Amino acid sequence: MIVVMKDGTTNEHIDHLSHWLNEQYGIHVNTVVGTGTTVLALVGDTAAVDKDALLRDPQVDRITKVQEPFKLANRRMHPQDTTVEIAPGVVIGGKKIVVMAGPCSVESREQIIDVAKHVKEQGATVLRGGAWKPRSSPYSFQGLKAEGLELLHEAHKETGLPVVTEITNPKNIELFMDKCDCFQVGARNMQNFDLLKELGQTRKPVLLKRGFANTMEEFLMSAEYVMAGGNENVILCERGIRTYETYTRNTLDISAVPVLKRMSHLPVVVDPSHAGGIYWMVEPLAKAAIAAGADGLIIEVHNDPAHALSDGAQSLTYDSFQETMTSIRRIAEAVGREV
Amino acid sequence: MIVVMKDGTTNEHIDHLSHWLNEQYGIHVNTVVGTGTTVLALVGDTAAVDKDALLRDPQVDRITKVQEPFKLANRRMHPQDTTVEIAPGVVIGGKKIVVMAGPCSVESREQIIDVAKHVKEQGATVLRGGAWKPRSSPYSFQGLKAEGLELLHEAHKETGLPVVTEITNPKNIELFMDKCDCFQVGARNMQNFDLLKELGQTRKPVLLKRGFANTMEEFLMSAEYVMAGGNENVILCERGIRTYETYTRNTLDISAVPVLKRMSHLPVVVDPSHAGGIYWMVEPLAKAAIAAGADGLIIEVHNDPAHALSDGAQSLTYDSFQETMTSIRRIAEAVGREV
Amino acid sequence: MIVVMKDGTTNEHIDHLSHWLNEQYGIHVNTVVGTGTTVLALVGDTAAVDKDALLRDPQVDRITKVQEPFKLANRRMHPQDTTVEIAPGVVIGGKKIVVMAGPCSVESREQIIDVAKHVKEQGATVLRGGAWKPRSSPYSFQGLKAEGLELLHEAHKETGLPVVTEITNPKNIELFMDKCDCFQVGARNMQNFDLLKELGQTRKPVLLKRGFANTMEEFLMSAEYVMAGGNENVILCERGIRTYETYTRNTLDISAVPVLKRMSHLPVVVDPSHAGGIYWMVEPLAKAAIAAGADGLIIEVHNDPAHALSDGAQSLTYDSFQETMTSIRRIAEAVGREV
Amino acid sequence: MIVVMKDGTTNEHIDHLSHWLNEQYGIHVNTVVGTGTTVLALVGDTAAVDKDALLRDPQVDRITKVQEPFKLANRRMHPQDTTVEIAPGVVIGGKKIVVMAGPCSVESREQIIDVAKHVKEQGATVLRGGAWKPRSSPYSFQGLKAEGLELLHEAHKETGLPVVTEITNPKNIELFMDKCDCFQVGARNMQNFDLLKELGQTRKPVLLKRGFANTMEEFLMSAEYVMAGGNENVILCERGIRTYETYTRNTLDISAVPVLKRMSHLPVVVDPSHAGGIYWMVEPLAKAAIAAGADGLIIEVHNDPAHALSDGAQSLTYDSFQETMTSIRRIAEAVGREV
Missing domain, CATH: 3.30.70.1140 (Phospho-2-dehydro-3-deoxyheptonate aldolase; domain 1)
Structure with a gap:
């Protein structure tokens, strides 16, 4: 100092x-x-x-300050890359790029199973889907909650895909423990320290999204909250930050990929769906993420985007997901990795 | 649309x-x-x-969208100013400007009672003080928690000042019900919808701080979450937003005062301590807030700022609080109000 | 409307x-x-x-407003991609990705010719280099000015590489006409409308950098200023925007690539050197840019970065430029293009 | 360092x-x-x-860096407040608060003289008005240019009010020398260093507006450019910065007033018209500025705002200007100053 x-x-x-x-x-x-x-x-x-x-x-x-305030998440303390195993064989941070895909919200048994099957077929190895949905408006659809979690679990049993889903309240942790393979902490809860501390008491992986106005240092400090509790299975997720530009919903901070990889040993994934906010940006942003060194992607895919209950604008159809996977594969190869 | x-x-x-x-x-x-x-x-x-x-x-x-998405908080639906009574005679939104003052964190019985007496003497009518402290680092002091809440209550009994203090977890609502007069929702929890919904089920006033990267529309949507539950006692608090400027901790969005008063009927207070992040900015920002039409101020005052356990840099001493109150009084008069 | x-x-x-x-x-x-x-x-x-x-x-x-305010730059009016020919065979916006490389500032005859030869050898087809340098501080090196322009011209004669260099004052246009192949308008001058109007009177290509706090719409309106004068040879350049994040000098807005390509028919290049502000970010950002669909790159390369008179931190050495070119080639292939 | x-x-x-x-x-x-x-x-x-x-x-x-990069503008080197005399008796930075008022653009002889008379009557002591207008769109009204400058000079002769008007191109300096009393450098030209350097060669006061995405340090470095040429008559003007908030055109950075006064000895004025972008915000922002310690204001007033050729939305009518002046006077008194 x-x-x-x-x-x-x-x-x-x-x-x-x-x-x-x-x-x-x-x-x-x-x-x-x-x-x-x-x-x-x-x-x-x-x-x-x-x-x-x-x-x-x-x-x-x-x-x-001369020293960075994060310790456990700091690459200085831990020079090798950390890998996080979400399920047997599904490892984030290794040579293989992991694609997590699925709808913004779980809407019905049929929907989630259908989407799960399709994304698996295209090469996704993790199923995403929201049961508790934090929405800016109290008048918007808030998710199927416990029922949604149950449906995700059924989709898992049907397809074998491990499940990542968002948790918004520490009181639900127990409920989630048996029904999902990875907690997701959303951007709005990145500094919900009560939630982070309690997740740190579990040993289940945590996909931590960067708050849309948080610096990378704050982001790593939030990872530190989870790790300080003993849970070192943290996956960092860049999903766009808030800037003055209004054309895109958020500005994907692509530099965050090389910077986070340099500052920290934790794996880094990118969410191209929320960053751009519109379906036609998903593919170019996904390709850019892999080219920049990301370890994985989390992508919204819907069986019927035009009638999705939330975030339909940014969801891919099955067809466009297939095309996106094809392009991602090519980029992955070009950087010496595979999907 | x-x-x-x-x-x-x-x-x-x-x-x-x-x-x-x-x-x-x-x-x-x-x-x-x-x-x-x-x-x-x-x-x-x-x-x-x-x-x-x-x-x-x-x-x-x-x-x-042609229509604003907030309804209950919208001035169109409710042209008269709303006033919120925190305690008998302590009304926010009327002619009288309310000053809430106290330390960032409650540190001890002596400290909180001493500060409460001093700020009351200078004209503050609400005591502020943090018991649960959300901090960016897991290694920083996290507050005295339940003990701090108890000490605030003792300071209330000693001085008669009603108490406003931050709540970070819905599970603590019951505990807070008898020990404080107004919930504070911090900037980082402005979109913790689980918390907002449960506060909407109470009838106790809620001082809602604007998230440091939230638009005014999102701010009013969060007020709407509380109001939709039936609790209309919401006080809006501008406390600085995050911009590219690094000299100040945050950028006080002074325009938010006239804009929020125009868009909504809810009372608006300003936090000049967190906005600037340093003691010598508190007085000019407090004066600007009142000149711009704010209904109140929330100011950090500490008996010994150099040894405060949190946010010492921005706390006023008793002497500087006294000077600040004197200047605020002059500005209040100049805009036809009083402290 | x-x-x-x-x-x-x-x-x-x-x-x-x-x-x-x-x-x-x-x-x-x-x-x-x-x-x-x-x-x-x-x-x-x-x-x-x-x-x-x-x-x-x-x-x-x-x-x-329902209609976009730019007309000539609008893809609606001109559905096909525009290509800009900087010199015979050096076309921006076609299948071939164009790499412009060279030092931040021209420092001496030896330096600029040496750099020009090396970057040409590695596959760059345009030489960049600053003669007039806009610097935040009046006490920093301001460039060799007319002498620098002359040296760039000599490097062109020696290597055949066309030259792009920054112009900061309309009074110098005549001087530049015979000495360079493409004007560069820097981020700080993106809304120097007097300069844009006069460049619109020439027919020489203009590489227009996005202002670090300008929206994409404003960016296209500045292109419109040049085009309205009759000069349609405008190349758009994304070089990072200013956000609250301080770890990187600027935040590369990678989404700008697909968005600008969609809104406009003009070619889009990316400057990974200024965006990140540090040499080790250049390669990942360059790869991301090509993956996202950029038509070219402008990269700082210096013979001796540690003793550069400006922006040494972000300049590549010959070795790292060679590595970067190798990786870019792989990404270009993966997206069906070539360098 | x-x-x-x-x-x-x-x-x-x-x-x-x-x-x-x-x-x-x-x-x-x-x-x-x-x-x-x-x-x-x-x-x-x-x-x-x-x-x-x-x-x-x-x-x-x-x-x-340990030392601030600006020297001549630094209060450390010059502890006393600097005052800038625009015309005999019109001093910025003293006890008296200076109000500069007038239309966004000069439109006609009748208009500018009528506005000049009215604002003088209400207590303004400087006339503002644009002759060269930098506009985002090449299709918008660009100002009357030399004719506008001449009309401003006539309004000066008619009313005695000194004139401040924007210069956008160094080649016009000579033309401005006899026709105005203070150069204005607009936000978009704050880092047009060629212009600043040449203004530094004159001895006429320069009202320097902060760029809408420039830090206070960069702002003072631009003042340094003018001062380094020998012209120490620089007036700093805060006029709102660009943030993610879209309700207001810009976010008035009210903290800039106390910060700039602390970092520098130069006088500070505020432009409440451009900051808010709409007439009803001018009065509260003007009051806030004076309460925070500003030395003056620059306000847009138009004889017929609904038919103004530029920026009509933010211009005050004669009546609202009169009301604003009345409120400003009260705030000025409350802070021990006068208008």
Whole structure:
């Protein structure tokens, strides 16, 4: 941690502050006197030092943290790639690119089983589908809830595909434990710390979506919440961020793929459906994601998008999903991987 | 709802779509044929029409919603200002500007009672203080939780000040019911719909903070979640949004004050402490908020900011709170109100 | 153009407004009376109607434009892809992906010729290099200016590579005419309309970079400025936008590639160097760009990045450029194109 | 400047880098060895050190600048407030708040003189009005140009009000010299460095608007461009920034007022008309600006807003300008100033 002092700070002041830091936190302070500016370089376990409190010192001008605040998710602590096994043989983060596909919402037994069969046939190895649906409007369809979860489980039994589905309330964790293979934490809940902490107590994989206005550092801090509980099976998911551009629903932050892979050892997947918000962008964004190094994709596919109960605009039909899979395969090969 | 069709759409296609809309939703469709472009103006209860599904029609180019999606929070439905009474005589939204003050976190019995007495003396009429603290890092102080809530209640008994404090998990609602006078929903939970729905089942006031990357329309939709449950005691709180500017922690969206007052009948308060993120911005931002028409302020005040367990940088000392109150009073008078 | 009227607007008011619109602009007005809301659908050449003036009508609530404001750049008016020939055989927008490469700034005769030879050898077909450098600080190196332009021209004569270089002031156009093959308009000048208008008077290709906070619509409107002067040789360049994320210098808006290709017939290239701001992001972003459908790339390559006079952090060495070209070739093949 | 080295950097590497920094830039390097991380604190004139070049060192992890890059605009170098005299007795930055008012565009002799008389009567002391109008669309009204400038000059002769008007091209500087009292640099030209440099060669005041996506540091660097030429008469103008919020045209960054006053000694004015983009927001935003400490306002007033040739939606009528002036006066008094 680097503390920049204001011009004209006295030596007494600096001595006093250094003494206090040492006493309070066991920190050793190196004073570097420059032309016009003095900086204090703090050495020791500075994670505990309260930056806010230091900023109250009337002679402190600015503070810079030198160490990243996430530890367990940090690649420095764990240089090898982590792989997360969602089900036997379905591993995220290895050579094989994993495609998770399915409808935005589970709507009926027929629908979810039909979609599951079709996406499996095209090469998807995980079934996605929403049972609890967080919606901006209280007047929109909120999902089939427990019934939806049950239907996902039936689709799993029918097809063998492991299931990833969104959880929005810690009180439902027990219910989910036997019915799905991977929890999904949605963008709006990325900083629902109560939920993250309780998921950290399980050992089931967590697909953590980046909040649409969260930095990559905050994203990794949320992964850290889950990992700090002992659950290291975290999959990071970039799904578009909020910017001033209104043509697309969100702006897919494609740079997040190489950056997250560099900062962290956790696997990274991309959601091209929510990022663009419209079906014709799914294929180009999916291809870009794989080209940039993503370990997987989560894609919305619907048997009848025009009559979907939610997010129909961005869902692929069976035909367009098939085409998308074909193009993805080519890109995967071009980067030395396979689908 | 206005549906813009692509060039070259046939009359048959339009007839078919119009018929389907009528059958499915009871909507009447007016077709307006322009030079090059045909638009359909949908008349009826278009709230139920799924915009996403319509976008799947290959001939649909764009869709514009004409009606705002929030109803209960909408000033059109309720032209008079709503006032929310937090405690007998403490009314938000009337002539009197309400100042809520207190520490970021409750730290001890002595601390919270001391701060409560001081802020009351200076004219604050509500005590704020955090018991459950959502923090970006799992390694930061997370609040005293139930003990903190109890201490707030003691401070209330000691000073008579009603208490507003943040709730992060629906399972704690019962616990909060007797110990505070107003729930606070933090920015990170503005779209925690499970929490909002359950707060809508109570009749206790809810101070709803705007998410740091949420539009004003989304903000009002979250108010709508609470109101749809029957709880109309919602207070809107602008606390800064996330932008590209890094000098300030957030960018206080001062325009939100006149805009929210125009769109909605709900009272609007401003949090100048979180917006700027540093103590010396609190006073100018507080004055700006009142000048722009805010009904109240929520301000962090600490007995010893340099040793606060959270957010010390932005907390006011007793002295600076006193000065701030003096300036606020002058601005309140200048806009025909009082503190 | 759709005009939404406020509740309670009288028929007289609507008649009066319709009459005025007809008289003033020759517009025909269709009145659609809904439940609670009346909308006016304006038919005719609404491009001339001043939206701002209409908003002054106290009964007008909101206005939506139905037609895109750009015409010449619009794919509707010109369904086939446009190709821009920078030099004989160097065509942007065809099957072949064009790579433009070179240093951020021209620094010396030796440097620019050496870089030109190396990038040509690796398959680049256009030489980029800055002579006039717009820098945030007046104390930074501002480019070799006319001398730099001359050196670029020498590198062209030596290698045959056509040259693209940035112009910042209309008064230099004449100077550039004989010394380069394509003007570059930088992000900061995307709305320097005086410059765009004068470039529209030439017939030399213009590589127009998207402003870092401009929407795609504004971007196309700037292309329209050049095209309206008669110069249709415009190449669009996405180079990252400004968002709240601070880890990357800018956020590459990868969605802009499919969106711009859909909205417009103009070719689209991507600048992965400025987007990420650091050398190790160039390769993954370049691959993503080609996968998403870009027609070309503009990449910074330096003979000695550690001692570059500007933007050294993001420049590739000869070795890393070679690796990048190899990967790009594979992706190009995977999408049915070639480098 | 602080350079954070990667884990495992050898002492030889650090010695070599330190030696090079010393030789190249005359910088003295202090090495601070922490637990796991080594940082180099660079002492001396680090303004010349190329951060980008240093980032190329494979062992360098991150770099933090300790000193702000602007010097002449920096309050550290110039603790007293600067005042800028636009005309005899019209001083920006003193006790008196200066209101600049007038139409977006000059449209005719009658119009500009009529508006000038009215705004003067209400207490405005500077006349604003656009002659050259930068517009997003090439098909919109582009201003009366030289004729508009002449008409502004006539309005000045008629009323005595000094004139501020926008310049978009350095080639027009001479023309403006005798016809206006203050140059305005618009948001889109805030980083048109060619223009700024040439304005720096004059001694006429420059009202510099913040670019809608520029940080406050970049804003001050642009002021530095003008000041570095010897022209210290720079007035900073906050006019709203671009964010994800679409209800308002821009988001007025009210915090910029206290921040800019703290970072710099230059006077700060606010443009509430462009920030909100609609007439009914002008008054609350103007009041907020004065409450937050602004030294002046620039407000659009039109004799007939509904028929204005540009930006009619945000222009005040004479009546609403009068009301606004009345409220501003009250706020000015409440903060110990006067209009």
